[in-house]
Amino acid sequence: MTRDRVDLCVVGAGSAGLTAAAAAARLGARVVLIERGRMGGDCLNYGCVPSKALLAAAARAAHGGNRLGVEIAQPAVDFSTVHAHVQAAIAAIAPHDSRERFQALGVEVLEAQARFTAPDRLKVSQIAEGTSPVLREIRARRFLLACGSQPLVPPIPGLAGTPYLTNETIFDLEELPEHLLILGGGPVGCELGQAFRRLGARVTLLQGRRLLPGEDEDAVLPLRQALQEEGVIVHEHSRVSRVEWSGAGIRLTSEDGKVVAGSHLLVAAGRQPSVAELGLEAAGIAHDTRGIRVDRRLRTSNRRVFAAGDVVSDASLGAGLRFTPVAGQQAALAFANALLRWPARFDVRTVPRVTYCDPEIARVGLSEAEARNSGRSFRVFTSPFAQNDRAVTEGDTRGFVKVIADRRGRILGCVIVGRGAGDLLHPWCLALAKGMNAGEMARLLLPYPTRGEAGKRAAGQYYERLLTGWRKALLRRLVRLG
C-alpha cells in the first residue's frame, strides 16, 4: 500500500466535488478526487440531465389537438428513441465531468471507494474485481466530503420484496411502462409523473401530504390542475402503507384505504445522505440521519474536513437545499475556507429552486408561507399572467408572479408559476442577492410584450400602495400646480 499527502482530497465527483477539485487544481493545489460510481454524480447520470431530457421529449408529445386554430395530429411516441435521446444528452455533457478533463486540469482521479481510518487519513479501496482491495492511504491537509445522497426507500411492508424503480434505474427503461405507480409527490414524482403520462403511460401518483409541500398552495394549484387534465391520477394525503407484488403487477395500499394497481413502481420518497461506508466515526465527524453536520463555513466537527452538497445535513443549514447550484456554491465556499482561509459563508436566503413541470414552479428566497411562519411583517404583490399581453397572445395564461417584500419594499422572495418560470426567475435572484427593493424592479425598462413584464407589474404594486393618504394628496396638488 502506498501513502500520499496532498493539499485537498475530495470524495465524490458530483456537482460539489467537481467544482471544488477544479477550483483547487487551477490554483496549483495537489488534489486527489475519489469517485466510486460515475463521474458527474447524480445530476448528470440520474437526476437533472436525464429528467430534463425526458421532460423535453414529453413536452413535444403533449402538443397534439387543436390549439390557437392549428390542428396537430396526436404525436406518435417511439419510447426507445426517447430513451436514446436521454442517454445522448448525458453523453453530450459527460466530457465536461470526465476523468480525462479533470486529469488534464491536474487532478488525480481515483475510481475507488473512500473510507476514513483516522482523523487525517482515509484508505482508498478498488471497486473493480480481481485487484488488490486496498489501493492507497491518503493523508491530506484538507478533505472535502461531497458524497451526495441516494433514494430514500421507506420501510413499507412488502416494498423490499418488490421490484421497484428509483431515479437511479428509471432512465434505463427502454420500454414505456404500461401503468406507472409513483410513491411520492415531491419534485421527482411530479416531474417524472408528468413526463411518463405525456409519453403515453398510465400514471397514478400517491403522495403522503399535498403535492410539493414546500411550495405555496396557490403555486401548486395550476400544476395539480394540469396533471389531472392530462390524465395523471393524483391521490394526495394518501400515505402508502403496504406494497404487494404478484405476476399480475404491483398493488399499493394507503393509510386512507386507497388500493391502486399498476405494472411498475417508482419510489420517489425523498433522499438520504450517502455516508454509510465513509467511516465518519474514525475521523470524529458529527452526523445525523439527515447528513453531515457543518457550520455556515461548511466545516465539519473535524477541523480538517469540510462537506458540501446533498450530503450536508438539513439540520445544519436548512431543509430542502438539495439542488445542483447549491452543491456547486457550497463546494466553492468550502474550498475557499479550506485552502484559501477565506471566511466565506453560505447564504441560504438566496437559494433558487425550480420544479420543471408544465407549468414550471420557480422560487427564490421566502415563499409566502415561509414569510408568514417567520413572524415578520411582509407584503405580497401578485401579477397573474392573465394580465400579461405576451401570455394572452400565446394562449397560455396559467400562473403568476408573486413578490414577497418587507414593509419598506425590500425583496424577500419571488414565486413564479407558468411557462418558462425558471428563466424568468433570474432577475429576481439578482434582486435578492443585491438586497434590492420592489421599487427598483418596478422602474426597470423592459421589452414589450414579454412575460418578464409580469414581474415588473407585480413590483409596481409597491407604488400603488404608496399612492394613498397624504402622499396621494401631495401628488395631486403637485399635478395641479404643474
Ligand SMILES: Cc1cc2nc3c(=O)[nH]c(=O)nc-3n(C[C@H](O)[C@H](O)[C@H](O)COP(=O)(O)OP(=O)(O)OC[C@H]3O[C@@H](n4cnc5c(N)ncnc54)[C@H](O)[C@@H]3O)c2cc1C
Ligand atoms: C431525479 C432528480 C432530478 C433532479 N433535478 C434537479 C434539477 O433539475 N435541478 C437541480 O438543481 N437539482 C436537481 N436535482 C438534485 C441534484 O441532482 C443534486 O442536488 C446534486 O446532484 C447533488 O450533487 P452532489 O455533488 O452533492 O452529490 P452527487 O451528485 O450525488 O455526487 C456524489 C458522488 O459521491 C460518490 N460517493 C459517495 N460516497 C463515496 C465514497 N465513500 N467513496 C467514493 N465516492 C463516493 C457517489 O458515487 C456520487 O457520484 C435532481 C435530483 C434528482 C434525484
Ligand SMILES: NC(=O)c1ccc[n+]([C@@H]2O[C@H](COP(=O)([O-])OP(=O)(O)OC[C@H]3O[C@@H](n4cnc5c(N)ncnc54)[C@H](O)[C@@H]3O)[C@@H](O)[C@H]2O)c1
Ligand atoms: N427540479 C429540481 O430541482 C429537482 C427535481 C427533482 C429532485 N430534486 C431534488 O431531489 C430531492 C428529492 O426529491 P423527491 O421528490 O424524491 O423527494 P421529496 O422529499 O421532495 O418528496 C418526497 C415526497 O414523498 C412523500 N412520501 C414519503 N413517504 C411516502 C409514503 N409512504 N407514501 C406516500 N408519500 C410518501 C413525502 O410526503 C414527500 O413529500 C428534492 O427535494 C430536490 O432537492 C430537485
